Amino acid sequence: MADWIYQGIDARGRLFTGPIEAADADEAAHRLQQQGLLTTRLVPHTQAGGTSPVRHHGRRRIDRATLLAFTDALSGLLRAGLTIEQSLTVALTLSLPPAAHLLIADARHDVRAGISLSESLAQVDGIPTHYVSLVHNGELTGDLGAMLARLQKAIARSAEIRAGILNAAIYPALLVVVMLLSLLFLFIDVVPRFAAMFARSSIRLPAATRALLAVATFLHRNMMGLSSGVLASIILLMGAWRSPGGRASLERLVLHIPALGPIIVSLELGRVFRTMAALLAAGIPLTQALTNIWALPGPGTLRSMLHTWHERLVAGESPAQSVASLPLLPAFVRQFIAMGNETGRMDDVLSALADRLEHDTDRAIHRALSLVEPAAILVMGLIVGAVVVSILAAVFALNTVHIST
Known part of the structure; x- marks a missing residue:
């Protein structure tokens, strides 16, 4: 059994970090889920000092409801004056669907690694090309909050x-x-x-x-x-x-x-x-x-x-x-x-x-x-x-x- 270092959030939004034993990342994430934790970061113990965590959004297709929840949460936080990384961090504490939490966690990891939000979202199956284009345009103009608000309105309609x-x-x-x-x-x-x-x-x-x-x-x-x-x-x-x-x-x-x-x-x-x-x-x-x-x-x-x-x-x-x-x-x-x-x-x-x-x-x-x-x-x-x-x-x-x- 290998040792893993995890970071997870419980139903009340509290952040937990610690070790867990599991044969692979899927088993570790499953055990954490049984403990009532939503995994936001999971790396082998030997790599915990600096490697990238296991990404979750590549395993599933993002549906319309998940994309709407993600867009709604992020647009409000950005328009409140927070940076992209701060907005993603705060969004992890909000009451959102589990799939939206996984998308936010992966996006925050990419942003911290120096990848733009639009590049991160472009890797997610189920996010339309025009959505990524608008996010990229918002990043270039510095008006990402308003751009996401426009997207949220279109998706909600x-x-x-x-x-x-x-x-x-x-x-x-x-x-x-x-x-x-x-x-x-x-x-x-x-x-x-x-x-x-x-x-x-x-x-x-x-x-x-x-x-x-x-x-x-x-x-x-x-x-x-x-x-x-x-x-x-x-x-x-x-x-x-x-x-x-x-x-x-x-x-x-x-x-x-x-x-x-x-x-x-x-x-x-x-x-x-x-x-x-x-x-x-x-x-x-x-x-x-x-x-x-x-x-x-x-x-x-x-x-x-x-x-x-x-x-x-x-x-x-x-x-x-x-x-x-x-x-x-x-x-x-x-x-x-x-x-x-x-x-x-x-x-x-x-x-x-x-x-x-x-x-x-x-x-x-x-x-x-x-x-x-x-x-x-x-x-x-x-x-x-x-x-x-x-x-x-x-x-x-x-x-x-x-x-x-």
């Missing part, structure tokens, strides 16, 4: 939109699931009981009843096969989504769906233009801003459009000319960009454009989701009504036979 969409979709999704389960129960359990009753009679059932019983019998006998087919289809779609060619094909298919495609395009364009506005406000040229943005995750068609826009700007076209024939861009978007080019306030115009796109998208999503509830109720009512009418038709036929006999 994006998270707010996602949360709003998710919250609005929960009830319609539950309603659709309950409707499907109810109809499934109706066809594989309730209807077959009537089928057994009708089978004991020798009359010819109405056509609607025969069709209903045929559907119920098919579902009852082939439920396992149908379930396996649905599961296999989901697995195939997930596999296609992970492959570049399959993902591009699925994206094109989704973007051509009449109701869904325009909403996705507006949502992605709003995100792109808000990010671009932040980059331009920081003094980053439009061509470099586009280079940073097309590396963001999103539909391949949109990234291809941004790449084409960049090539036209490099070729000498003005911003207004370069977007004149770009696909996916509505006419009002081209007008906004032309206006920003004429006034010289492209960052403000793009920010206003992002606000409009996000507002229109939010309204369209809520309008579409508000139609799901009545549509689901209507569909379920029609199907249940058809089932009831079909069964009653058979019952009336049986009664007619009994009365006549």
